[in-house]
Amino acid sequence: MIGRQLSLLELHHEVEAASGRRWGLVRKGTPRDLRAEIARRQFTASSMFEYLALRYQIAMPDGSASLRDIRNADYPDVQPTSVAAYLVGPGAAHFAVPDSNWQQNEWPTAP
Numbered sequence: 164m165i166g167r168q169l170s171l172l173e174l175h176h177e178v179e180a181a182s183g184r185r186w187g188l189v190r191k192g193t194p195r196d197l198r199a200e201i202a203r204r205q206f207t208a209s210s211m212f213e214y215l216a217l218r219y220q221i222a223m224p225d226g227s228a229s230l231r232d233i234r235n236a237d238y239p240d241v242q243p244t245s246v247a248a249y250l251v252g253p254g255a256a257h258f259a260v261p262d263s264n265w266q267q268n269e270w271p272t273a274p
Contacts, residue, residue: 167243168229174246181250182258197221 169177179186191197197217204214222228235241250257 167245169246171223177246178250181247181254194221194225 175186175188192200197220201214201217201221204217208214219228244252
């Protein structure tokens, strides 16, 4: 089931509304910079997991990760949940303090 697709800025606003906190926006470069970082890591990584999260960050906003042939009518009993509703309910754990702190100048990746 597919619901509404959000831009990164819309997602930012939904997270702020759900958490009741202001979240800073950090610019880490352009999409071109991110693609260059992915390419660099592909050649130096011991595992694809060292750059997989970065690939996801490219695929989501540029639309290449969008689903095709959407058939919501096949699932009449499933109702999409908004990001805000999810984050104030079962997704509230996402606001927990992480075990480790990322540096603002680092690209976040899977451990």
